[in-house]
Amino acid sequence: MAEERQEQEDNLMKSDSSEAAGPPASVPKTLPDAAPQKDRTTQMAEFIDKWLGNSATRGVLRRLTKRCPKCGRRTENALLAYATGKSTDMCLGCRFSRFLMSKALDSMIARTDISREMAKQHLADPMWRKGLASVLEGIAKYGPAKPFTAYAPFLVVWNISRLCNLKCRHCYEFADKPRPDELNTEQALAAVDKMADAGVAYIAVSGGEPLMRTDFFEVARRIHEKDMAFSIATNGTLLTKENVQKLKELNCIYVQVSVNGATPATHNWFRGVNAFEKTMQGIKNAVKHDLTVGISMTVTSHNYKEVPAAIELSERLGAQFFMHYNFIPTGRGKNIQELDITPQQRENLLKLLASQNSRRKIKLLSTAPQYSRVCIESHAATIAMTHFDYASPEMTESIRFLADFIGGCGTGRLYCALEPNGDIESCVFIPIRLGNIKTDDFLGVWHNNDVLKKLRDRSAFKANCGVCEFRNVCGGCRARAYAMLGDVQACDPGCVRNQESWGRLVKNV
Numbered sequence: 001m002a003e004e005r006q007e008q009e010d011n012l013m014k015s016d017s018s019e020a021a022g023p024p025a026s027v028p029k030t031l032p033d034a035a036p037q038k039d040r041t042t043q044m045a046e047f048i049d050k051w052l053g054n055s056a057t058r059g060v061l062r063r064l065t066k067r068c069p070k071c072g073r074r075t076e077n078a079l080l081a082y083a084t085g086k087s088t089d090m091c092l093g094c095r096f097s098r099f100l101m102s103k104a105l106d107s108m109i110a111r112t113d114i115s116r117e118m119a120k121q122h123l124a125d126p127m128w129r130k131g132l133a134s135v136l137e138g139i140a141k142y143g144p145a146k147p148f149t150a151y152a153p154f155l156v157v158w159n160i161s162r163l164c165n166l167k168c169r170h171c172y173e174f175a176d177k178p179r180p181d182e183l184n185t186e187q188a189l190a191a192v193d194k195m196a197d198a199g200v201a202y203i204a205v206s207g208g209e210p211l212m213r214t215d216f217f218e219v220a221r222r223i224h225e226k227d228m229a230f231s232i233a234t235n236g237t238l239l240t241k242e243n244v245q246k247l248k249e250l251n252c253i254y255v256q257v258s259v260n261g262a263t264p265a266t267h268n269w270f271r272g273v274n275a276f277e278k279t280m281q282g283i284k285n286a287v288k289h290d291l292t293v294g295i296s297m298t299v300t301s302h303n304y305k306e307v308p309a310a311i312e313l314s315e316r317l318g319a320q321f322f323m324h325y326n327f328i329p330t331g332r333g334k335n336i337q338e339l340d341i342t343p344q345q346r347e348n349l350l351k352l353l354a355s356q357n358s359r360r361k362i363k364l365l366s367t368a369p370q371y372s373r374v375c376i377e378s379h380a381a382t383i384a385m386t387h388f389d390y391a392s393p394e395m396t397e398s399i400r401f402l403a404d405f406i407g408g409c410g411t412g413r414l415y416c417a418l419e420p421n422g423d424i425e426s427c428v429f430i431p432i433r434l435g436n437i438k439t440d441d442f443l444g445v446w447h448n449n450d451v452l453k454k455l456r457d458r459s460a461f462k463a464n465c466g467v468c469e470f471r472n473v474c475g476g477c478r479a480r481a482y483a484m485l486g487d488v489q490a491c492d493p494g495c496v497r498n499q500e501s502w503g504r505l506v507k508n509v
């Protein structure tokens with residue numbers, strides 16, 4: 001088996017290996033070694049450390065961001081007033097907070113390339129506003145720690161049902177039939193209300209196949225009404241014209257469709273049935289209705305060589321994003337663990353994405369947190385900030401310092417997950433129950449759970465993940481550490497910097 005694994009270290013991207021190894025000529029070198037940028041990012045990081053890390057400032061911030069019994073979420077209201085210039089009905093304390101917060105925001109914005117108008121535009125969007133409110137409240141509670149923990153999860157990925165019309169080999173959720181204890185409509189709506197009260201900015205609805213739930217649109221409507229952003233992760237087979245029209249009406253910000261190969265044979269091999277054509281039609285329907293579409297591809301040795309063709313296919317279909325999904329051997333995926341790609345193959349794949357990102361129409365993302373390290377090491381024009389976004393070449397200079405705070409694996413810091421029965425987990429790929437949204441205080445779990453505390457303490461991570469200079473921007477995939485080594489603080493054996501652990505695992509298979 002060890003030899004087989006070694007053999008797998010073929011060169012997927014042979015034709016791409018030269019560009020993957022260093023900065024392509026056409027890509028501007030904007031990352032770490034350009035002095036003016038370094039100065040700016042260092043300055044900004046120092047400003048945050050000194051200004052926000054200071055206990056007196058944090059004391060003031062705690063008072064300013066305290067939730068008000070009369071007016072609700074004080075920070076969010078102050079940011080709304082900043083964005084719109086309109087004073088809502090606020091108590092004296094909230095008006096005072098608003099005044100000081102606008103001064104502080106002006107001073108912060110002046111240190112970046114972002115104009116005041118652009119900042120206001122962003123803050124007029126509820127997702128940004130709620131996100132920044134959580135950041136400010138998080139700094140008040142935890143300080144500007146690296147990595148940073150938000151006061152409320154910015155994003156919750158909600159596996160809304162285990163019900164699915166397919167039965168994919170790699171499914172982390174064992175999707176098939178619904179669980180007997182799944183939240184009913186009333187409980188699901190109550191869960192939305194609880195997340196809104198906590199300050200969640202964005203709910204990504206997943207499954208199973210979310211569109212199989214007959215009350216899906218009722219729940220989605222409630223998310224929309226509560227001013228939270230929502231997206232859907234789907235196998236695409238039910239993206240009928242009617243369904244995409246409804247998604248559009250509810251302002252769904254992102255439709256993620258999983259496609260596991262560039263050819264029907266490969267895709268259907270994962271899906272277990274003939275689903276390729278329906279999925280393609282679903283993507284076309286969503287693109288036609290002007291929805292933002294991303295193609296996600298869980299990469300194993302079975303489809304590794306098709307990645308470049310799958311990127312081309314995604315581009316031809318009109319998707320805006322292609323996202324490499326890191327294979328996590330959990331759920332049904334445990335049964336195909338031997339198909340995991342090697343660390344070197346993952347590295348080659350990430351280099352390919354990093355080198356092509358700024359030159360393609362389509363944006364290339366990865367859920368492998370090592371993507372940030374690879375972007376930095378290969379002097380790519382962009383830098384991956386989280387799974388879901390990266391800083392574009394224009395923005396990289398002014399906000400690169402942020403990668404140190406928010407970068408890499410977001411589990412338990414910026415993001416958590418909800419199971420169909422309401423169980424709270426840190427990540428959809430980490431099946432450890434932390435509480436239940438029906439019965440527990442959602443924010444209480446977020447602030448106090450011991451597993452989450454472990455996930456936030458990167459200095460306690462094992463092997464290279466604990467000492468690596470890219471720890472802040474990466475942190476390793478905690479789900480892979482847990483699935484393969486049984487410890488959320490173990491190293492991520494999928495990284496080339498943890499070859500030793502990978503070697504031991506391979507020997508034991």
Ligand code: SF4
Pocket residue numbers: 369370373464465466468469470471474475476477491492495496497498
């Ligand atoms: S050793 Fe760990 S923290 Fe460093 S790059 Fe690899 S996975 Fe990330």
Ligand code: SF4
Pocket residue numbers: 367368369387408409410411427428429430476477478479480
């Ligand atoms: S553990 Fe972290 S890197 Fe891994 S899938 Fe979950 S959020 Fe992503």
Ligand SMILES: [Zn+2]
Pocket residue numbers: 068069070071072090091092093094
């Ligand atoms: Zn008030």
